[in-house]
Amino acid sequence: MTSIPDHIIYHILPQLPVKSLVRFKCVSKNWSSFIAHPDFIKAHVDRTKTQSLIISSLEHQNLHTSIIRFFSIRVINEVSDTEISASFPVPFDSYHVLPSCNGLVCFYGSHGGIHVCNPASRKMVTLSDRSDAGAQSWTCGLGFDKITGKYKVVKFLKPCGVDDDVSDSLRLEVFTMDEDNSWRTVRFQPPFRFPFRQPPVFAGGFFYWISDPVVDSSGFSIISLDVGHEIFGVIKPPESLWRKNWYLFSLVELGGKLCLVDLDFDVAEKNRMDIWIFKENVDCDRTHDLWLRETIVHPSESIDCTLPVAVVGGEILLHGYVKGLGELNIYDPKLGRFRELEIGKVSWQYFHASSYVGSMVPVPNNH
Template identity: 25%
Template structure:
């Protein structure tokens, strides 16, 4: 390949998987320099983003928190060897994934001060521990990418949200980590007042916005009827916004996800005429009138089902929980729902009691992006 023009060499190398490229860096100094260059990392990411990725989820087996990766094309999953020391009692949670980098949170339920946030690329095995934040790290965390950072360079951003006080005088403490500055900045009491009474839960990243599960509040415009809203955080402007959901969407529990690049809500219905979930998508991000119901999923109360999100193969991953009596407690495991066949498939992953509400899943793409240096990739 030494006689080939540079642009052709780049094009060929960009089509290789990450593991092959990591080995190729040892071929010679010129290849090492080329593969590590920001322009090549961007080219490689743009190419592989057009193909189905993998899915990363956290679960618990024999009371030990685990992180696993699922490859939908091969129908295979395996545990990840996480390079983080986890003392007894320490849990781990997947916050989000962006440009091939995972945001992870470790937390101790008995000592919130013993919690940390990490950025990790499992394909190149590079880990970055974020500086200690001013506020306790709990479970209201957001992760996204700011492609308009200073000088046109992109950077990862992490949002840490703490809510203190009692109703009706709750206040929020919001801080944002900038990868470019490698530090936290305080935004103050900026979380919308109505959202301070709700645990934000899981998040997704769509078109420069971190989006959290809906909160429900009374709306004086509609004679104080209960309305559901999404909570959005603009990563570039560092501002919160709210997005109203359609009245025709079921009013029970809602779960946020991404389907084919579109913001999605999986809404639970407990109405006598239908018990299960409705899958909705916002076909045009930011347009209220583009919300569309795609299909329904019939489920029962026993076992209980909780959606984690859509896999890279468009199947919906559920946590399923069976109650098997006072002596044995409950059994929780993962299942996949295939809309094309309207069937659930066993996922062969059993979880300990208590993980039903703590497991999360994110779509992930293999990349060369390093979590250690914000200049690694200027995404446009």
């Protein structure tokens, strides 16, 4: 039988889903090396536009060990198809999962220990953690530096016993994956009160937090951190929201864009949700041009216990209970219609859900 020329194979492989690539790595050493090459991985990430959903939950095994499980599901109409499943043993009984970044997922326990995994390759790394006597981890995030092609984990620490409103004592540390063997400290003077224990949202090369300003009393702000240059900035929310309290909002990444979700549900309008979409590359002095509003309205039921987690095929996936539906629901903006997403094998009562694009991005060895 005539073999397929290498150049044709190498043209086809970047177009395949990650589930197929994992299997094809076993075909030959040449294929394995090609699929693991950084140029191929970048090309595959750039080509992959179809978003899936990554679902995670924690199962307790004994007093000292739990299992964190991940399922990646592809959404087709109301039906989901499980693409990837992976599980990892972890030494904690509660956890926080950050939104995925090019196929990598970062999660950490309530009492420390930061882990990064790729559910597709079933690889996980535990980042080294130096002794921080008298300090506690405050929040952390995972992002991608487009300039260097490196992935960075950032975390803030504050001394124990320091008031939450005191920002001068905060410390920012950065771990560049596949480069640093330890955390390095980035000096900064925060122009804000630190935003509680709220994890950052990563979108378009920046981390984002909601925060009260330190000196300006005009209302809450959105703090940005440039992943590449490690420089802070401030973004004003829509003018109509300036006077509201910051805890009435949540930041999410939808379709690669930063979104501000208004959680200030009026008693008479619990069936309505406003999503403000941040528009990049516009004059930041023109606040009214920075944001585009998308409104979700359910014809009869309350949606105040839901949060948008992903955009798939132009439709918005909502995580949270809606009467008559389920815990994961799909909203069609064009038709204004809700429908439940069946997630088949996943039967957990409590789970975390976010958008996901499968990739072959490697997880570095433990440091």
